[in-house]
Amino acid sequence: MDYYDNDDNENLEVTLLLEAINAKYGYDFRSYARASIKRRIKHRMSVSGIKKITGVIERVIYDRPFFMELLGDFSISTTEMFRDPDFFQALRKTVFPAIQHLPFIKIWVAGCSTGEEVYSLAIILREEKLYDKTMIYATDYSEKSLATAKEGVYGIKPIKKYAANYIHAGGIQSFSDYFTAKTDTAVIDQSLRQNMVFSIHNLAADGVFGEMNLILCRNVLIYFNRELQDKVFGLFTESLEEGGYLCLGSKETIRLSAFSDNYDEVLKDEKIYRRNTTPVSDAKANDKPVVTPEFVTKGGELIRDVKAKMEELDHLLRGLPGKDAV
Numbered sequence: 275m276d277y278y279d280n281d282d283n284e285n286l287e288v289t290l291l292l293e294a295i296n297a298k299y300g301y302d303f304r305s306y307a308r309a310s311i312k313r314r315i316k317h318r319m320s321v322s323g324i325k326k327i328t329g330v331i332e333r334v335i336y337d338r339p340f341f342m343e344l345l346g347d348f349s350i351s352t353t354e355m356f357r358d359p360d361f362f363q364a365l366r367k368t369v370f371p372a373i374q375h376l377p378f379i380k381i382w383v384a385g386c387s388t389g390e391e392v393y394s395l396a397i398i399l400r401e402e403k404l405y406d407k408t409m410i411y412a413t414d415y416s417e418k419s420l421a422t423a424k425e426g427v428y429g430i431k432p433i434k435k436y437a438a439n440y441i442h443a444g445g446i447q448s449f450s451d452y453f454t455a456k457t458d459t460a461v462i463d464q465s466l467r468q469n470m471v472f473s474i475h476n477l478a479a480d481g482v483f484g485e486m487n488l489i490l491c492r493n494v495l496i497y498f499n500r501e502l503q504d505k506v507f508g509l510f511t512e513s514l515e516e517g518g519y520l521c522l523g524s525k526e527t528i529r530l531s532a533f534s535d536n537y538d539e540v541l542k543d544e545k546i547y548r549r550n551t552t553p554v555s556d557a558k559a560n561d562k563p564v565v566t567p568e569f570v571t572k573g574g575e576l577i578r579d580v581k582a583k584m585e586e587l588d589h590l591l592r593g594l595p596g597k598d599a600v
């Protein structure tokens with residue numbers, strides 16, 4: 275390392291900042307693409323009038339609201355409706371027929387961002403006449419994104435592209451049936467919210483959701499290093515019913531992970547896997563998510579939130595047709 279090299283010194287500061295964030299808050303950005311992380315740090319520095327990254331480290335440690343702002347900057351929320359339409363087509367043609375016999379269906383969308391993916395899923399479930407017996411549990415660690423997701427109000431500009439994606443994904447109605455167009459916005463049909471619960475959940479630190487039949491976690495793990503990816507795969511493996519499906523993003527795979535043997539490949543290109551009957555080895559099962567001091571202090575709050583949502587989910591499912599068949 276060159277003592278005078280500003281780039282070297284800045285990279286060291288970024289490393290220390292990411293370590294501090296991970297140790298204190300349990301958010302692991304250590305393997306996120308450095309150029310984009312650096313750009314986001316610089317943005318926060320200019321907004322807050324901070325001259326050096328070491329100043330950001332100090333603020334992050336002692337000022338939680340400041341950290342929350344930076345967290346918002348770090349959250350890469352890029353998404354769209356029917357993103358990778360072939361994937362949604364595959365859900366319709368391959369996954370839904372395999373789970374349609376279930377008395378009710380539990381789905382977890384992890385890293386749901388601003389909700390476009392969740393509404394897309396609800397639309398095809400409805401078209402396949404499965405939505406009435408489905409509960410979608412949609413989570414993200416970004417409160418800001420979740421607020422948009424709950425509202426379901428989006429800019430009008432990308433709607434043309436979404437409509438094309440919808441057709442490509444095998445849509446059988448007019449896409450405009452699913453939203454009300456205003457001057458600059460498209461408001462999602464609120465009846466699609468009927469069987470969804472949105473909640474905060476940090477994949478790097480929080481626990482499992484049981485008995486899921488399908489988990490979507492697309493374009494999230496790509497930002498994690500191998501170790502963190504494995505922790506998250508452990509979380510999913512514990513959360514999935516045997517025979518349940520796991521769907522990843524187009525650039526993601528479970529094949530290089532320690533949990534590879536626990537899944538059969540259903541569709542290679544669409545990154546759809548199915549949990550098989552291979553038991554999870556004890557060594558892997560013991561590799562629990564990192565629990566940080568900050569997580570311990572806010573743990574009670576999070577667990578209360580999750581429990582309340584699970585109760586809400588059970589309550590909703592109890593009211594669904596087909597429950598008698600269980």
Ligand SMILES: C[S@@+](CC[C@H](N)C(=O)[O-])C[C@H]1O[C@@H](n2cnc3c(N)ncnc32)[C@H](O)[C@@H]1O
Pocket residue numbers: 302349350351352353354357384385386387388391413414415416419475476477478491492493494497523
């Ligand atoms: C690029 S978006 C993908 C959105 C959507 N799944 C899709 O494919 O269109 C990545 C999302 O992952 C979320 N995310 C990143 N790290 C996370 C973590 N540790 N726990 C939960 N969500 C996380 C971000 O907030 C963001 O909303």
